[in-house]
Amino acid sequence: MPDESNVTAMSIIVTKGTLDWAYPPFILATTAAAMGLQVTMFFTFYGLTLLKKDLNLKINTLGNAAMEMPMGGGHMAMPNILAAMPGATALTTAMMKNMMKKKGVATIEELRELAIEAEVKLIACQMTMDLFEYRKEDMIDGIEVGGAATWVDAATRSGINLYI
């Protein structure tokens, strides 16, 4: 670590599990780990989906007025009424994945693998695991299950604590 900083650890609370919001926590966690920080990710509520063996992340523009897609040189938002139609989630997800692939954006599977390789500590929230009836077998190997105190413990030893 550099002389001007004594931060050696970072923690992130991950609360969202859609295809778009899966990116910020994994990008920051893998990068911080590459820069020498010890990283702890605490997955709670919808963030838990990011720990499932079977990642099937989706995205819908519904209720997200800021979400525009590049379209013929400009940008276009999907009206809520269309976003609510059957198949809209599958269509938007396919469009987003296609766009990401074309632009060389890593997949979440890839980033998650890199996070594990970099020894990022992955903690699943016990309470929300029980609430949504996820079993430990549904999740990838190597994760820990813990509660709020587990995160607080990590946070007190981290110079950077994020909530996403």
Next chain:
Amino acid sequence: MADMVLDAKGLTCPLPILRAKKALRDLAPGTILEVQATDPGAPRDFDAFCRTTGNDLVAQREDGGIYYFTIRHGG
């Protein structure tokens, strides 16, 4: 001359940094890694990465939309 060349062209943030980190792990201290990238955010990111990790960003240049970073492994 670089001891190793890493082609990170066409990859977006954070992959060039992650690939560079992985490459440096296998290199002995003092050896030179050249990273080639097209991510426009790479110059700022590689500067920050090298400063934080104690690696030496010896040189960087841009040629035809490709960034070349010469990094001496700080060990």
